[in-house]
Amino acid sequence: KQTIWVPANSMTPTASNGCADIATVETTAGRPDMSVLDFDASSDEHAQFSVAFPKSWDLGVVNYQLFWCSTATDTDGIRFELQGVACSDNGTIDVAYGSSQGLEDDAQGAAEELYVTGISSDITIAGSPADDDLCFFRLFRDVSQANDDMAEDCRVLGVKLYFTTDALNDD
Numbered sequence: 001k002q003t004i005w006v007p008a009n010s011m012t013p014t015a016s017n018g019c020a021d022i023a024t025v026e027t028t029a030g031r032p033d034m035s036v037l038d039f040d041a042s043s044d045e046h047a048q049f050s051v052a053f054p055k056s057w058d059l060g061v062v063n064y065q066l067f068w069c070s071t072a073t074d075t076d077g078i079r080f081e082l083q084g085v086a087c088s089d090n091g092t093i094d095v096a097y098g099s100s101q102g103l104e105d106d107a108q109g110a111a112e113e114l115y116v117t118g119i120s121s122d123i124t125i126a127g128s129p130a131d132d133d134l135c136f137f138r139l140f141r142d143v144s145q146a147n148d149d150m151a152e153d154c155r156v157l158g159v160k161l162y163f164t165t166d167a168l169n170d171d
Contacts, residue, residue, distance in 0.1 A: 001167050004051060006137075006160040011047040014138065019045040025155070027112055034112070036155040039080075039141035041148075046140040051161065052132070058166040058171070059129040061122035063101075066139075067157040068115050070107040076150035077106040080154040082120065082159070084129035084137045097138050098126030104147040119162060137161075 013019045020038040029033065039045045064082050081100035087093050103117045124137055141154060 001162050002056075004053075004161045004163070005158060006049050006051070006161060007035060008037045010158075011037055011049040011139065012114075013037070014046040017044060017046050019047050019141070019156075020153075021086055028058065029171060034155070034157060036069075036157060038041075038071070038153040038155055040153050041151050044140050044143055046138055047141050047156070048138045049159075050134050050136045052134050053163060054165070055170040056130045056165040056167040058164045059131075061124055063120045063122060063162040063167060064103070065119050065160040065162070066103055066105070066117045068105070068117075069113055069155045069157065070111055070115075070152065072107075072152040073109060073111050074152075075107050075148040076152075077104060077110055078087055078150050078154045079104045079142045079145040079148040080117075080139060080156075081142050082123060082137060082139050084123060084125045084135050086129040086133040086135045088127070088133050089107070093136070095127060097136070098124050100133050100140075102137075102142060102145070104114055104145070106147075107150065114157070121152050
């Protein structure tokens, strides 16, 4: 297994039902600032990013882990989903995402506290992944799920993607 870190400032709100634009949030002067995408509690909101995996990727399933924080001091829960699709050279990008996999987590009481979810179940990338494809991913907060009872914004800091390799290098 290998990982790729995708920070929030490498994601963009989707054109339809997008999350808030990337924001820089100061914790305290002289301490780390956070680059975040805020997903509110009133409707499902989406962000997207793309990855050109190395040729050593086995073209199989991926998994993810969400890094996030809350804007309030409480212990509410969140639910996020991630889905992906592969696009090949000389092929259309106007294709549907594959099935999503969800992750749930709960805040633990403090605003600006880092939360890291467990690792998701397998995500099958739609299309027919091949070497040199560009894989598009869509991350969204699923506010209709029972565990998503957080009344405030959920701040996404980034996603760690897990993928399996079948070669030592990309030669």
